[in-house]
Amino acid sequence: MDLPLVARGKVREVYDAGDDRLLLVASDRISAYDHVLPTPIPDKGRVLTQLSVWWFEQLTPVLSAFGATHHLVSATDVPAGVAGRAMLVRRLDMLPVECVARGYLSGSGTVEYSRTGSIRDVTLPPGLVEGSRLPEPVFTPSTKAEVGEHDEAIDFARVVSLVGAARAEELRELTLALYRRGAEVAAGAGILLADTKFEFGLGADGGLVLGDEVLTPDSSRFWPASSWAPGAPQPSFDKQYVRDWLTSSGWDRVSPPPELPDDVVAATRERYVAAYEQLTGTSFR
Numbered sequence: 001m002d003l004p005l006v007a008r009g010k011v012r013e014v015y016d017a018g019d020d021r022l023l024l025v026a027s028d029r030i031s032a033y034d035h036v037l038p039t040p041i042p043d044k045g046r047v048l049t050q051l052s053v054w055w056f057e058q059l060t061p062v063l064s065a066f067g068a069t070h071h072l073v074s075a076t077d078v079p080a081g082v083a084g085r086a087m088l089v090r091r092l093d094m095l096p097v098e099c100v101a102r103g104y105l106s107g108s109g110t111v112e113y114s115r116t117g118s119i120r121d122v123t124l125p126p127g128l129v130e131g132s133r134l135p136e137p138v139f140t141p142s143t144k145a146e147v148g149e150h151d152e153a154i155d156f157a158r159v160v161s162l163v164g165a166a167r168a169e170e171l172r173e174l175t176l177a178l179y180r181r182g183a184e185v186a187a188g189a190g191i192l193l194a195d196t197k198f199e200f201g202l203g204a205d206g207g208l209v210l211g212d213e214v215l216t217p218d219s220s221r222f223w224p225a226s227s228w229a230p231g232a233p234q235p236s237f238d239k240q241y242v243r244d245w246l247t248s249s250g251w252d253r254v255s256p257p258p259e260l261p262d263d264v265v266a267a268t269r270e271r272y273v274a275a276y277e278q279l280t281g282t283s284f285r
């Protein structure tokens with residue numbers, strides 16, 4: 001890629017495409033247990049990019065209801081070397097809030113709930129366990145961490161201090177509305193959208209714009225609805241083969257992770273393709 005690099009994530013890069021445009025490139029890298037694995041998953045970048053493109057279309061009515069838009073300019077007008085796994089997007093003034101919506105209790109949410117009986121400002125009923133469906137989806141914002149660190153959970157008051165009261169309210173309501181639409185579509189495809197993270201920015205006209213990738217297995221927890229069983233960690237739709245193999249390999253989760261065997265790579269590629277095909281109802285090609 002001969003464009004200037006703007007930012008590098010674990011599995012993605014952002015390049016300066018000039019004229020107030022950025023190029024978001026998704027790699028075939030996969031991360032598990034907070035490590036980027038040495039073995040790529042063929043087509044992962046293309047599948048997740050095409051899934052984001054599809055979701056931007058699906059979410060446009062929800063965005064319009066809030067007077068908001070999304071940042072996607074083109075997923076075809078991109079350099080040949082990254083064809084199918086890059087999005088040309090509008091450069092935004094990104095808001096410093098990771099807008100997370102949770103429909104189910106899991107991970108850090110379960111820890112917070114077991115300590116306090118609530119998640120952030122939202123009191124929850126007693127008796128919920130890992131994997132429980134929440135009575136209503138909850139907005140659980142965080143601030144972007146430095147590279148390699150975990151995002152820091154923040155409460156709504158902190159969001160207000162960061163972006164103002166009106167914008168904070170707008171972020172919460174829009175995040176929850178986008179999550180609800182995503183969860184509804186996913187449920188129809190046999191996938192439980194346990195939680196997801198959106199990023200927003202401001203466009204040149206000051207309007208709210210949905211950025212980043214949306215509703216992919218990298219920005220969300222996808223659980224197969226068929227195996228949902230609250231009371232224990234739920235299997236990941238896409239990463240469970242990798243997690244199970246890494247655990248069985250004896251890897252200590254601290255030293256550099258081992259290469260994945262071919263069958264785990266192939267099975268994982270198939271999970272990404274299945275997620276795309278089940279959600280969109282179209283064949284991945």
Ligand SMILES: C[C@H](c1ccccc1)n1cc(-c2ncnc(N)c2C#N)cn1
Nearest residue numbers: 007008009012013071090091092211212
């Ligand atoms: C966090 C995320 C990231 C993605 C990929 C790799 C590392 C970081 N990122 C998004 C922007 C960004 N900045 C200005 N306008 C935009 N439309 C976007 C977007 N999307 C900068 N970084």
